[in-house]
Amino acid sequence: MDGDISAAIKNQLCRRLEFAEEVPSIEPVDKQIFKQDNGPSEIDSYTNYATSIHANLSDEVIPRVGMEFDTEEDVYDFYNKYAKDVGFSIRKSKGHKDLHGHWLNRVYCCSCQGTRLKDKRDDDVKCHRPETRFGCLAVLKVSRINGKFQVTKFIADHTHVLASPSKRMFLRSQRKINLAQVAELEIADRSGLAPKESVGFLARKVGGIENLGFIPEDYSNYLHTRRTKEIKVGDTGGVLEYLQNMQHDDPNFSYAIQVDLDDLITNIFWTDGRMKLDYESFGDVVCFDTTYRKNKEGRPFALFVGVNHHKQSVIFGAALLYDETCNSFMWLFDSFSKAMSGKKPFTILTDQDAAMAKALASQWPETYHRLCVWHMYQNAAKHLSDVFERFSSFTKDFSSCVYDYDEEEDFLSAWDQMLAKYNLENNSWLQKQFELREKWALVYGRQTFCADMSTTQRSESMNNQIKMYIGYNYDLLRFFHHFERLLADRRYEELKADFKNNQSKPSLPYPVEVLKHVADVYTLTVFKDFSKEIWLTWDCEMHIIESIGTITSYKVISSGKNRHHIVTFDSSNSTINCSCKKFEFAGILCSHAWKVLSFQNFKRIPNQYILKRWTKEAKIGVAINSSMSTRSNDPKVDVGSRYKTLLRWYSHLAARASMSEQSFDIAMSDGEKTLSKVETTLKQLSIEESFNMCSENKIPQADETEQIKNNGKKVKGVKCKPRRKGDGLSIRPKNALEKATRKRNRRGEQSKKSVREKDEIIDLDVLNSCVQHISPYI
Numbered sequence: 001m002d003g004d005i006s007a008a009i010k011n012q013l014c015r016r017l018e019f020a021e022e023v024p025s026i027e028p029v030d031k032q033i034f035k036q037d038n039g040p041s042e043i044d045s046y047t048n049y050a051t052s053i054h055a056n057l058s059d060e061v062i063p064r065v066g067m068e069f070d071t072e073e074d075v076y077d078f079y080n081k082y083a084k085d086v087g088f089s090i091r092k093s094k095g096h097k098d099l100h101g102h103w104l105n106r107v108y109c110c111s112c113q114g115t116r117l118k119d120k121r122d123d124d125v126k127c128h129r130p131e132t133r134f135g136c137l138a139v140l141k142v143s144r145i146n147g148k149f150q151v152t153k154f155i156a157d158h159t160h161v162l163a164s165p166s167k168r169m170f171l172r173s174q175r176k177i178n179l180a181q182v183a184e185l186e187i188a189d190r191s192g193l194a195p196k197e198s199v200g201f202l203a204r205k206v207g208g209i210e211n212l213g214f215i216p217e218d219y220s221n222y223l224h225t226r227r228t229k230e231i232k233v234g235d236t237g238g239v240l241e242y243l244q245n246m247q248h249d250d251p252n253f254s255y256a257i258q259v260d261l262d263d264l265i266t267n268i269f270w271t272d273g274r275m276k277l278d279y280e281s282f283g284d285v286v287c288f289d290t291t292y293r294k295n296k297e298g299r300p301f302a303l304f305v306g307v308n309h310h311k312q313s314v315i316f317g318a319a320l321l322y323d324e325t326c327n328s329f330m331w332l333f334d335s336f337s338k339a340m341s342g343k344k345p346f347t348i349l350t351d352q353d354a355a356m357a358k359a360l361a362s363q364w365p366e367t368y369h370r371l372c373v374w375h376m377y378q379n380a381a382k383h384l385s386d387v388f389e390r391f392s393s394f395t396k397d398f399s400s401c402v403y404d405y406d407e408e409e410d411f412l413s414a415w416d417q418m419l420a421k422y423n424l425e426n427n428s429w430l431q432k433q434f435e436l437r438e439k440w441a442l443v444y445g446r447q448t449f450c451a452d453m454s455t456t457q458r459s460e461s462m463n464n465q466i467k468m469y470i471g472y473n474y475d476l477l478r479f480f481h482h483f484e485r486l487l488a489d490r491r492y493e494e495l496k497a498d499f500k501n502n503q504s505k506p507s508l509p510y511p512v513e514v515l516k517h518v519a520d521v522y523t524l525t526v527f528k529d530f531s532k533e534i535w536l537t538w539d540c541e542m543h544i545i546e547s548i549g550t551i552t553s554y555k556v557i558s559s560g561k562n563r564h565h566i567v568t569f570d571s572s573n574s575t576i577n578c579s580c581k582k583f584e585f586a587g588i589l590c591s592h593a594w595k596v597l598s599f600q601n602f603k604r605i606p607n608q609y610i611l612k613r614w615t616k617e618a619k620i621g622v623a624i625n626s627s628m629s630t631r632s633n634d635p636k637v638d639v640g641s642r643y644k645t646l647l648r649w650y651s652h653l654a655a656r657a658s659m660s661e662q663s664f665d666i667a668m669s670d671g672e673k674t675l676s677k678v679e680t681t682l683k684q685l686s687i688e689e690s691f692n693m694c695s696e697n698k699i700p701q702a703d704e705t706e707q708i709k710n711n712g713k714k715v716k717g718v719k720c721k722p723r724r725k726g727d728g729l730s731i732r733p734k735n736a737l738e739k740a741t742r743k744r745n746r747r748g749e750q751s752k753k754s755v756r757e758k759d760e761i762i763d764l765d766v767l768n769s770c771v772q773h774i775s776p777y778i
Contacts, residue, residue, distance in 0.1 A: 329359035446581030
């Protein structure tokens with residue numbers, strides 16, 4: 001009996017989608033073959049359940065023979081909506097087309113239609129996927145008659161369990177990410193949100209994931225598909241398209257690429273209009289440094305960093321380099337100055353890199369080059385490790401030579417005494433450093449404005465912040481997108497500081513006139529630094545040395561210091577000069593100068609000693625044309641922009657309309673009318689047509705990349721860095737302190753093997769004391 005029933009079922013299923021049947025009628029299902037002797041079959045229960053659902057649906061949403069539709073898409077949407085109400089998923093089955101490619105007829109069936117075919121590879125599969133085909137009978141067939149698609153066949157019966165309302169969100173045909181959601185999810189992805197958090201955020205906005213229209217797996221698949229397309233486009237097409245889009249949106253955006261003999265991109269530099277504006281205001285001093293492991297290719301990432309009037313780090317430009325050779329640096333410095341209309345910084349701080357120094361001397365000979373003192377201490381810890389271990393006083397004497405002297409003679413004398421004291425006259429590293437003394441010793445740099453910076457710690461700090469935004473496994477295109485997040489956050493911090501300065505004033509411990517003037521002129525951060533200098537004047541001793549005409553010389557001794565400073569004051573023009581050169585170096589008057597000015601009854605800062613870059617009006621009078629385009633080259637970007645505009649407006653509408661029942665009814669009534677008009681408009685002008693209209697001005701994609709030219713040369717691709725053996729990714733060169741830590745970790749493992757290797761270990765306790773001693777200066 002069971003065998004006969006199976007055969008009958010098979011025969012019935014094989015006949016369910018025959019195209020030869022032309023009679024347009026609803027075919028009854030022969031349920032007798034499914035019945036058992038002991039009662040109704042399982043198919044009967046599924047059919048009865050579908051029938052009960054039909055009883056709760058309006059006649060307009062239930063398909064029937066003779067219904068007509070304008071397009072094949074309308075048929076699919078209608079049947080899919082019906083399937084959602086009933087609880088199943090649909091798919092497009094077979095059909096026929098005419099010679100012009102137009103559909104003559106088309107069949108839509110339940111996704112559970114048919115059975116899984118036999119695969120010759122099944123013998124090699126250990127665990128098969130669950131069955132999803134149950135020979136379902138539900139089907140809708142349409143034929144084109146007189147230009148319309150008419151329903152000629154409809155079967156509503158199912159051979160499987162239908163999904164309950166709470167589970168219908170998992171039905172495949174009911175899941176789709178619309179363009180508006182794509183735009184919002186793109187923003188979330190570029191904001192660094194994980195897919196789970198992004199989907200959760202959208203789900204909460206619509207009242208639950210069941211109202212979202214897709215599930216988290218759909219978003220993960222979308223991300224995978226999008227990144228696969230980006231891989232097909234390639235780094236070259238993707239990066240060039242990004243740079244050209246940025247230039248289209250910001251006319252002041254500048255970029256430069258360098259190619260090698262094979263027309264492969266080696267170096268990339270870029271800066272936007274806001275960076276140029278910041279450089280106009282604060283580009284007198286620049287910190288330049290490179291870092292590794294910030295992208296998948298392992299390219300050195302270079303930043304031009306400065307300090308603004310709030311003493312915050314500000315970015316002037318960025319670059320991805322192929323290597324750190326002199327030629328790469330020469331090209332980069334030249335590209336930077338061209339982007340900044342030929343303006344070069346007054347002072348630049350770098351580490352002790354020979355290639356970098358050579359490039360600066362070649363391209364920016366008029367720029368004063370200072371070496372980072374912090375890097376010099378790291379190198380000292382490496383080359384003078386035995387001296388640091390044996391003499392605890394060496395750190396203090398070495399730091400004194402770097403920072404404490406005002407006159408060159410005093411510095412030279414102290415240097416010779418230090419060499420003799422520690423028997424270092426023949427030390428080759430110190431001899432080399434002495435040749436470069438004008439780049440690191442403060443006695444030679446006091447008269448050069450450095451914005452109170454003696455190290456590249458601002459660049460180092462920025463590199464540490466980059467880790468929060470950019471992963472080492474990012475490709476170049478993702479690197480660019482997430483670098484924008486860093487810029488946005490840094491600019492937000494500056495905007496917040498500007499607001500705080502405009503809306504508040506510092507609390508004065510005493511309402512003295514000079515502090516009132518300082519509070520009105522300088523930003524809050526600079527006010528604190530200036531206030532410290534004013535309070536230090538109370539601990540300074542002052543003695544008159546001599547007075548010749550209008551010029552008087554004073555000797556000022558700071559509390560706790562053995563050395564004194566010479567301050568000269570000219571009463572004819574109210575000019576003052578201190579041997580510590582703090583104003584020349586940092587841009588604010590020192591406590592020694594204020595001691596003399598207070599003695600001369602000055603209640604306000606002389607105008608010639610107010611540096612605009614530290615004031616609240618630092619950016620006033622500096623402007624760059626930053627007109628923005630209102631339309632992009634990417635239709636998805638346009639959709640996203642329109643979506644955000646509508647979202648802001650309707651969020652405000654929802655907040656107001658929900659205040660009362662009457663306002664809610666008005667908003668709902670008008671909203672339904674608006675939605676009906678929008679749907680009608682979209683049908684008249686399909687989205688595909690609008691995309692074609694936008695594509696006329698689209699930027700070239702991957703297949704057109706070879707046609708993109710750079711200075712008359714075709715760009716063929718991005719030059720990839722060779723991987724070294726053992727490097728999963730490129731490795732940033734270790735500094736002296738990091739190498740010391742690594743050696744110390746190895747000491748316990750190798751102490752039994754070699755006594756000589758133990759002697760080479762740097763004592764980190766000495767290095768820590770060195771760091772503690774120099775930290776007040778940095």
